[in-house]
Amino acid sequence: MSVLAVIPARRGATRLPDKPLRLLGGRPLVLRVHERVAACGVADRIVVATDDREIADIVQDNGGEAVLTRADHPSGTDRVAEVAAAVGLEDDAIVLNVQGDEPFVDEAALAGAIAIVRDRRASIGTVAVPGAEAALASPDVVKVVTDDAGRALYFSRAPIPYLRDASDAALRRPLVRQHLGVYVYRVEALRRWVALPPHPLELVERLEQLRPLAAGLAIGVADAPPPFFGGIDTEADLLRANDAWASFTAVPSPA
Numbered sequence: 001m002s003v004l005a006v007i008p009a010r011r012g013a014t015r016l017p018d019k020p021l022r023l024l025g026g027r028p029l030v031l032r033v034h035e036r037v038a039a040c041g042v043a044d045r046i047v048v049a050t051d052d053r054e055i056a057d058i059v060q061d062n063g064g065e066a067v068l069t070r071a072d073h074p075s076g077t078d079r080v081a082e083v084a085a086a087v088g089l090e091d092d093a094i095v096l097n098v099q100g101d102e103p104f105v106d107e108a109a110l111a112g113a114i115a116i117v118r119d120r121r122a123s124i125g126t127v128a129v130p131g132a133e134a135a136l137a138s139p140d141v142v143k144v145v146t147d148d149a150g151r152a153l154y155f156s157r158a159p160i161p162y163l164r165d166a167s168d169a170a171l172r173r174p175l176v177r178q179h180l181g182v183y184v185y186r187v188e189a190l191r192r193w194v195a196l197p198p199h200p201l202e203l204v205e206r207l208e209q210l211r212p213l214a215a216g217l218a219i220g221v222a223d224a225p226p227p228f229f230g231g232i233d234t235e236a237d238l239l240r241a242n243d244a245w246a247s248f249t250a251v252p253s254p255a
Contacts, residue, residue: 001094003114003184005043006083007033008076009100011052015234020055020100022238025245029232030055032103034064040107042114043096049083074198075208076100077183081194084187091188094118099181103241104229104248112222113184122151122220123189124212129226131178142179142207144221152219155179155207180224181231183209189217 009020009030016022020030030048037046048059048066051073056066067086073079080097089095094117098105109127116125128144135141136159144155154160163172185193193212201210213219228248232241 001092001118002044003042003094003096004084004087004089005037005046005096005098006080007037007046007048007098007100008079009033009048009050009052009055010073010076010079011050011055012071013233016101016232016238019232020050020052021058024103024232024238024241025249028058029103030059030100031062031064033098033100033105034059034062036103036105037096037098037110040105040110042107042110047083047087048100049079051079077190077208078194081190084190089187091186091191093187095185095187095190097183097185099231101232102181103232104227104244105182106224106227109180109182109222109224109227112224113182113220116150116220116222117184117186121149122218123186124193124217124219125184126152126209126219126221127180127182127224128177128221129180129224130174131176133173133176135178136176142181144177144179145175146177146221150221152209152213152221155205155209155213157205157207177221179209179221180227192217 013019021028024032049069050056051071059066067083069079069082084095113125113127116122139157143160145153145160161175196211196215199211199214229244
């Protein structure tokens with residue numbers, strides 16, 4: 001079953017203006033993400049979804065495929081859904097959403113989320129990595145807890161699971177998991193997601209994945225190793241990413 005990878009690339013980020021066009025290793029970030037997804041070899045087709053003509057032109061001038069989308073989408077998932085509709089995918093097709101600021105994304109993370117949907121363990125797949133205890137207190141780190149079948153019970157910016165008694169610290173340690181912003185959907189589930197109204201939990205936590213979860217859509221969570229580097233959201237992140245780029249590219253690409 002073929003996989004369409006969509007890379008949302010919105011220009012209007014406030015913390016890092018013109019993010020998709022900022023340079024990483026001498027090339028625009030959006031191209032680095034496209035190159036990484038292609039190197040991972042998990043998608044049969046890759047499309048950059050953007051609301052900006054300059055971004056689309058840069059992608060196309062470098063041999064990639066881009067689709068111009070509406071500028072008023074509230075989330076990357078809505079932008080991905082517009083692309084899925086534009087290319088005429090069937091309800092059973094698989095769509096991979098890779099954030100446009102994740103040039104270091106791991107092949108195992110993508111493949112794990114795809115396998116959940118392909119194997120019909122859930123109609124939505126995502127990824128978590130072992131979380132450091134220090135990350136529990138950070139609202140910028142999204143945590144997830146799952147049931148025994150690996151399906152998400154809840155995502156939160158708060159420290160979950162909560163440690164009531166210090167004597168249970170060892171019991172909690174393997175349960176601390178950090179969510180990565182990789183999503184895979186069957187098209188039918190993607191359409192259901194974006195047709196739902198925003199949920200109060202989503203609005204309170206500012207986490208869009210709580211919308212389908214609250215509506216009863218199962219979200220399978222694949223395990224992956226900690227990423228080489230996280231997403232790029234700020235000027236400081238971009239500086240650190242450029243410092244790390246040479247070391248990252250020295251690692252052999254996925255086969």
